[in-house]
Amino acid sequence: MIYKFKSKAAGDLIMLGPNGDALLRAIGREPAAKGIIEPADIAAAVLGIERAIAADEAARAEAEREAAAEGRTLKAAEGVSSRQRLWPMVEMLRRAQSAKEPIVWGV
Template identity: 85%
Template sequence: MIYKFKSKAAGDLIMLGPNGDAMLRAIGREPEPKGIIEPAAMAAAISGIERAIAEDEAARAEAEREAAAEGRTLKPAEGIGLRQRLWPMAEMLRRAQAAEQPIVWGV
């Protein structure tokens, strides 16, 4: 599945299924083919994204500390990190919230 998030306050944002699912879970929503994020819920959604990013980065830092304590080197992170994947949605949420416009997908 591909998600296409739309808002009058920002350009469209397209996410592949697994990334869109993870983002929706981070903001406290269940993945679904259609939906809306109302302006009143955007502050909580932004906080959810920031929390997910912080948890992801803390887990990586802990893994690096454990590896260093064991005298080994942790492999570099592969691919694009959660911060890079979720930043566009956080920006879209901020713009939509400022303009008091909803974000919709699947419609």
């Protein structure tokens, strides 16, 4: 599945299924084909994303510490980090909050 998040306050944001599912879980929602984030819920959504990013970065830092303690070097992170992947949604959420507009998908 592909998610297409839309808001009158920002351009569309498209995410592949697994990334969109992870995003929705980070903001406290179950993955669904259709949905809405109301302006009143945006602050909590941003906080959820920030927590998910912090948890991901903390896990990576812990893995690097463990590797260093064992005298080995952890392989460089591959792909796009969660911070990079989720930043466009944080920006969309902030713009939608400023404009008091919802974000929808699947409609």
